[in-house]
Amino acid sequence: MKSRTIRRISFVFGLLVVTTVVIAPFCWLLFCSLKPRTQLFTGLAIPSALTLANYVALFRHTEVVRFLCNSTEVAVVVTGVTVFTAVGRL
Amino acid sequence: MFPGVVIIVPSYNVMSFLHLTNSLVGVMLVELVLTIPFSVWMLRGFFTEIPRELEEAAIIDGCSKMQALRHVLLPLALPGIIAVAVFAFIFSWNEYLFPLVLINDEAVKTLPLGVAGFMGHLYVEWGPLLAAAVVSTIPILILFIFLQRFLIKGIMSGAVKG
Numbered sequence: 001m002k003s004r005t006i007r008r009i010s011f012v013f014g015l016l017v018v019t020t021v022v023i024a025p026f027c028w029l030l031f032c033s034l035k036p037r038t039q040l041f042t043g044l045a046i047p048s049a050l051t052l053a054n055y056v057a058l059f060r061h062t063e064v065v066r067f068l069c070n071s072t073e074v075a076v077v078v079t080g081v082t083v084f085t086a087v088g089r090l
Numbered sequence: 091m092f093p094g095v096v097i098i099v100p101s102y103n104v105m106s107f108l109h110l111t112n113s114l115v116g117v118m119l120v121e122l123v124l125t126i127p128f129s130v131w132m133l134r135g136f137f138t139e140i141p142r143e144l145e146e147a148a149i150i151d152g153c154s155k156m157q158a159l160r161h162v163l164l165p166l167a168l169p170g171i172i173a174v175a176v177f178a179f180i181f182s183w184n185e186y187l188f189p190l191v192l193i194n195d196e197a198v199k200t201l202p203l204g205v206a207g208f209m210g211h212l213y214v215e216w217g218p219l220l221a222a223a224v225v226s227t228i229p230i231l232i233l234f235i236f237l238q239r240f241l242i243k244g245i246m247s248g249a250v251k252g
Contacts, residue, residue: 026227032220033223057217057221058221063196064204064222064225067204070198070199072229073114075179075182077118078118078181079179082126083171083175085129086129086133
């Protein structure tokens with residue numbers, strides 16, 4: 001009974017570790033994208049304020065919307081054609 | 091599967107012969123060439139898992155072959171089809187190499203190229219780069235939230251089939 005509990009706990013612990021390893025880069029990305037530019041390289045230090053300035057700059061000054069449309073177009077067409085061909089082949 | 095690098099030069103040659111460099115159609119074609127074989131192979135696993143008797147029963151009950159496919163086989167293979175669709179979507183969404191080779195024009199760049207474009211020779215625009223990376227993960231995230239339950243069922247059932 002006891003060894004079973006220990007095994008269960010270590011299993012859950014292992015899952016937690018793996019999940020953390022997988023999710024951490026995404027959290028880091030989100031966190032850094034919200035930092036002001038001057039504090040980007042301060043590591044995990046809490047920034048003085050979280051801003052959306054990066055996003056504003058992204059949508060104002062770059063063509064990201066066009067890239068987004070292009071990517072969506074390619075992905076949707078590829079998905080559609082792939083599924084139809086694959087189902088049709090069978 | 092072989093590394094994608096192997097077919098870069100030939101695919102560029104073919105696309106320039108077809109005058110499809112610098113256009114999204116060329117990128118689509120190259121990506122389709124990579125996704126379709128894998129998808130057919132993956133879906134085959136799903137369809138062979140469905141007993142043949144079901145199709146025969148539908149035909150005895152008066153379905154034509156196409157009706158049997160549509161009303162009996164497709165609903166049963168739905169998790170597989172969704173798994174394949176998600177695979178194709180994510181593959182083509184993430185593809186960096188082929189657009190990089192095929193596209194030069196700013197107007198037809200895809201998102202991964204755009205993200206990479208923030209890294210210049212002398213200066214990296216970290217702010218927009220990070221923001222663009224977040225923006226490019228969001229559609230995939232939304233897709234997964236909606237299709238998660240189908241996908242988990244799909245991974246389980248199509249995998250082990252000789």
